[in-house]
Amino acid sequence: MLDESVRKLLIVEDDPGLKTQLRWCFQGFEVLVAEDREQALAQVERHSPAIVTLDLGLPPDPANATEGLAALEQILSLRPETKVIVVTGSDDRENALQAIARGAYDFYQKPVDGDVLQLIAERAHRVYELEEENRRLMRQGTGTPLEGVITADPQMLRVCKTIEKIAPVDATVLLLGDSGTGKEVLARAVHQLSARRDQRFVAINCAAIPENLLESELFGYEKGAFTGATRQTIGRIEYAEGGTLFLDEVGDLPLPLQAKLLRFLQERVIERLGGRGEIPVDVRVVCATHQKLDALMADGRFREDLYYRISELSVNIPPLGERHGDAVLLAHHFLDRFRRQHGKGRSGFAPDALAAIERYSWPGNVRELENIIRKAVIMADGPQITADDLGFTVPESNGEAPIKLRDARDQAESSAIRRALSRTNGNIAQAADVLGVSRPTLYSLLNKFGLK
Numbered sequence: 001m002l003d004e005s006v007r008k009l010l011i012v013e014d015d016p017g018l019k020t021q022l023r024w025c026f027q028g029f030e031v032l033v034a035e036d037r038e039q040a041l042a043q044v045e046r047h048s049p050a051i052v053t054l055d056l057g058l059p060p061d062p063a064n065a066t067e068g069l070a071a072l073e074q075i076l077s078l079r080p081e082t083k084v085i086v087v088t089g090s091d092d093r094e095n096a097l098q099a100i101a102r103g104a105y106d107f108y109q110k111p112v113d114g115d116v117l118q119l120i121a122e123r124a125h126r127v128y129e130l131e132e133e134n135r136r137l138m139r140q141g142t143g144t145p146l147e148g149v150i151t152a153d154p155q156m157l158r159v160c161k162t163i164e165k166i167a168p169v170d171a172t173v174l175l176l177g178d179s180g181t182g183k184e185v186l187a188r189a190v191h192q193l194s195a196r197r198d199q200r201f202v203a204i205n206c207a208a209i210p211e212n213l214l215e216s217e218l219f220g221y222e223k224g225a226f227t228g229a230t231r232q233t234i235g236r237i238e239y240a241e242g243g244t245l246f247l248d249e250v251g252d253l254p255l256p257l258q259a260k261l262l263r264f265l266q267e268r269v270i271e272r273l274g275g276r277g278e279i280p281v282d283v284r285v286v287c288a289t290h291q292k293l294d295a296l297m298a299d300g301r302f303r304e305d306l307y308y309r310i311s312e313l314s315v316n317i318p319p320l321g322e323r324h325g326d327a328v329l330l331a332h333h334f335l336d337r338f339r340r341q342h343g344k345g346r347s348g349f350a351p352d353a354l355a356a357i358e359r360y361s362w363p364g365n366v367r368e369l370e371n372i373i374r375k376a377v378i379m380a381d382g383p384q385i386t387a388d389d390l391g392f393t394v395p396e397s398n399g400e401a402p403i404k405l406r407d408a409r410d411q412a413e414s415s416a417i418r419r420a421l422s423r424t425n426g427n428i429a430q431a432a433d434v435l436g437v438s439r440p441t442l443y444s445l446l447n448k449f450g451l452k
């Protein structure tokens with residue numbers, strides 16, 4: 001958790017009476033003030049306040065929202081993570097909505113009620129803290145040693161550790177996990193962390209190639225082997241010589257090819273179609289499937305002897321829905337990537353979007369999340385990505401962050417603690433350090449949230 005004593009809040013208000021009144025609203029914040037756009041930007045640049053309350057009617061044209069809306073845009077482009085709460089006149093709903101569309105976190109209509117404003121500021125700060133925690137974990141590489149793998153989930157971190165251990169051993173690896181869980185990413189990591197890293201990584205999806213072509217694709221063929229075989233062609237196995245061959249969806253391999261693959265794994269030689277000699281090939285094989293191989297074996301659709309051969313080392317990859325905190329972490333990662341790729345200045349996710357991402361079950365796993373964020377980055381109307389932009393609904397929820405302050409705080413705290421623990425591999429002293437609390441405090445929070 002961030003140090004509460006340095007929670008900074010900037011009030012942008014030109015009316016001296018209101019300014020004084022607002023100053024007294026916010027307990028537990030270091031309050032800064034500004035009277036116009038220029039001063040506001042200077043304060044944001046200098047102090048980076050987490051929260052800004054912004055009166056839309058600013059000089060030189062206090063009767064109009066133009067200056068306030070311009071200030072809002074400049075604040076967000078200077079520091080997109082700032083949570084701006086727009087303060088408007090009682091009959092100025094239209095400008096308030098415009099401000100939200102341009103990235104304001106929330107709006108508040110006068111007359112000022114100190115308790116309500118304090119509550120809104122507290123909620124905004126919790127969201128700010130959560131996002132800050134996410135950004136920090138991402139900056140630190142989230143503790144995963146594997147290239148291209150983003151995770152803070154303890155189960156996935158264990159998977160990464162396993163991959164690290166088995167990569168240098170030249171044994172066949174079987175990766176088991178649902179579609180889109182990152183099997184290919186992990187297969188590449190196996191290759192990268194092995195002595196074969198400077199050779200080829202060759203991937204072939206056994207389910208994507210028609211059965212009659214798969215054999216020649218894998219083993220290659222000699223000229224004249226079949227009609228249309230006008231020249232000698234080497235197969236994917238041979239092409240991977242010295243490197244790693246990734247056989248994706250190995251569960252979909254037809255039985256006759258299973259026998260051929262088994263022979264290759266036993267003898268380490270191949271025969272091209274129409275060929276007369278055996279060719280020795282030195283490749284590391286990594287297989288993957290989303291299928292339940294034991295069920296396929298019971299049905300006689302997968303050879304048991306091949307199963308034992310390919311599962312010398314097998315790794316189970318958990319679905320995204322079971323990984324704590326990973327959906328939001330990955331969402332930020334993809335947002336960063338796609339806004340650079342597509343040159344879009346999205347400032348982040350609106351709270352309802354983050355809540356929806358956290359609660360969704362992700363049947364299509366990381367691939368689904370990646371596609372949804374790509375589309376939202378391209379299609380969103382405002383600077384922030386909202387739950388609407390994500391285009392999916394979360395059952396049994398209204399898509400909003402918890403409204404009760406205590407619930408919001410509990411959710412934010414337990415999520416930050418989980419992340420800190422996974423980041424430090426369950427080391428309490430280090431986790432307490434990361435969170436900026438004492439060890440006894442962390443123990444009591446662990447008790448409170450039933451975390452082990």
Ligand SMILES: Nc1ncnc2c1ncn2[C@@H]1O[C@H](COP(=O)(O)OP(=O)(O)OP(=O)(O)O)[C@@H](O)[C@H]1O
Binds near residue numbers: 367
């Ligand atoms: N932990 C992760 N961190 C970052 N990106 C990831 C992670 N896991 C998956 N991805 C990305 O998600 C997409 C799907 O991953 P990948 O292709 O490895 O899944 P898969 O399990 O092999 O899917 P399939 O079974 O459908 O082939 C890829 O674009 C990949 O880069």
